[in-house]
Amino acid sequence: MVGAACAYELAAAGFEVIVVERYAVATGASWAAPGLVGPLVEAMSGKPTAALARVALPTTEALIQRAEADTGLVAGFVRTGALHVAEAAAEEAAFRAWLSTAPPGLELEWLDDAALREAEPHLGAFRGALYCAAESQVYPADYTRVLLAAAVRHGASVHEGRGVLGLTHRAGTVTGVLTAEGVEEGDHMVIAAGAWSGGIALPDGSRLPVRPLRGARLALAPAAPANRHIVYAEHGDLGPKPNGEVWVGATEEDAGFLPGVTATDVADLAQVARTLVPSLAAARFLEARSGYRPTTPDYVPLIGSAAPGLTVATGHWRKGVMFAAITGRLVRQSIAGETPEVDLAPFSPHRFIAS
Numbered sequence: 001m002v003g004a005a006c007a008y009e010l011a012a013a014g015f016e017v018i019v020v021e022r023y024a025v026a027t028g029a030s031w032a033a034p035g036l037v038g039p040l041v042e043a044m045s046g047k048p049t050a051a052l053a054r055v056a057l058p059t060t061e062a063l064i065q066r067a068e069a070d071t072g073l074v075a076g077f078v079r080t081g082a083l084h085v086a087e088a089a090a091e092e093a094a095f096r097a098w099l100s101t102a103p104p105g106l107e108l109e110w111l112d113d114a115a116l117r118e119a120e121p122h123l124g125a126f127r128g129a130l131y132c133a134a135e136s137q138v139y140p141a142d143y144t145r146v147l148l149a150a151a152v153r154h155g156a157s158v159h160e161g162r163g164v165l166g167l168t169h170r171a172g173t174v175t176g177v178l179t180a181e182g183v184e185e186g187d188h189m190v191i192a193a194g195a196w197s198g199g200i201a202l203p204d205g206s207r208l209p210v211r212p213l214r215g216a217r218l219a220l221a222p223a224a225p226a227n228r229h230i231v232y233a234e235h236g237d238l239g240p241k242p243n244g245e246v247w248v249g250a251t252e253e254d255a256g257f258l259p260g261v262t263a264t265d266v267a268d269l270a271q272v273a274r275t276l277v278p279s280l281a282a283a284r285f286l287e288a289r290s291g292y293r294p295t296t297p298d299y300v301p302l303i304g305s306a307a308p309g310l311t312v313a314t315g316h317w318r319k320g321v322m323f324a325a326i327t328g329r330l331v332r333q334s335i336a337g338e339t340p341e342v343d344l345a346p347f348s349p350h351r352f353i354a355s
């Protein structure tokens with residue numbers, strides 16, 4: 001998804017773009033994720049990513065509108081609104097404090113237990129919830145496909161089943177990528193290979209410090225009325241999809257590239273579902289997916305120049321759906337020689353690799 005956003009932004013700006021994908025489009029983490037675009041918690045985190053979170057929602061919505069208009073396809077962006085439920089008094093106090101300190105545009109309201117029951121009658125028992133009317137979601141695999149189709153409309157070419165084996169470079173400047181089919185040359189390369197980004201050696205032989213943090217999610221078909229809003233709780237979340245399904249996220253496990261879905265994944269996520277909305281205990285199980293969140297040592301993405309001719313856009317951890325659009329825009333601005341609208345210094349890969 002991150003690579004697709006970069007490709008679309010660059011192609012629409014007039015760059016000649018070639019996308020090289022090892023397997024098929026939308027088969028990585030962007031296939032597994034529930035696709036929640038919920039910037040509130042990140043915007044209040046005090047971390048460098050707060051700057052991305054503040055612009056994530058309007059940037060995502062605008063990019064999707066453009067891509068859908070360019071292609072006639074849909075990414076399933078819906079402004080469902082989200083309830084951040086409070087289980088403990090300390091949580092309630094923290095959420096109430098955010099009402100006056102959160103960035104504008106998120107449309108926050110505190111709902112006490114009675115108001116919460118009215119808004120979401122099938123929810124379990126909670127002290128209350130911070131309601132964020134602006135928070136949204138997408139179908140992440142569709143979003144990825146729409147972005148790439150839009151890039152193609154602007155002249156990009158996409159080569160699936162073609163893995164990058166390495167970079168070619170001359171005197172420290174990256175000049176192309178090596179694949180089994182040969183070398184693709186260009187003025188600028190972008191590494192957006194998700195959790196596998198560290199597999200591509202940089203010109204000095206070093207590697208990006210990106211590791212996989214495995215996660216799983218379920219899709220359920222409710223047997224009785226469930227939730228209408230996104231629900232975030234400490235141990236998981238529920239995304240009610242436009243087609244009536246409820247997607248339950250998400251486990252997180254430092255298990256390398258452990259494939260597939262385990263019995264524990266399913267049990268843990270089923271527990272999340274029925275704790276948040278008890279009627280989901282009777283929901284029909286539809287599917288479970290797992291993927292690998294691309295994760296850096298400080299959990300902050302790598303966005304920016306890594307070497308002459310080379311930009312990286314990876315390491316988005318739990319936030320890659322939410323930050324794909326703004327990352328694509330920042331990468332385009334950076335490659336075009338413009339001043340990026342968000343300061344890229346905190347995201348520089350040079351905090352881990354030599355300059």
Ligand SMILES: Cc1cc2nc3c(=O)[nH]c(=O)nc-3n(C[C@H](O)[C@H](O)[C@H](O)COP(=O)(O)OP(=O)(O)OC[C@H]3O[C@@H](n4cnc5c(N)ncnc54)[C@H](O)[C@@H]3O)c2cc1C
Nearest residue numbers: 001002022028029030033036164194215318319320321322
């Ligand atoms: C269970 C789960 C729940 C999540 N929930 C959310 C959420 O609600 N909201 C949110 O914002 N984020 C969420 N995330 C995180 C989000 O999914 C990721 O941050 C995001 O998808 C990363 O996108 P990406 O494009 O960097 O990586 P990917 O989607 O993994 O794409 C990387 C692509 O690179 C390709 N590739 C790898 N190596 C090579 C190579 N050598 N040559 C060519 N191609 C290569 C892969 O085949 C893959 O297609 C979740 C993740 C998981 C797993």
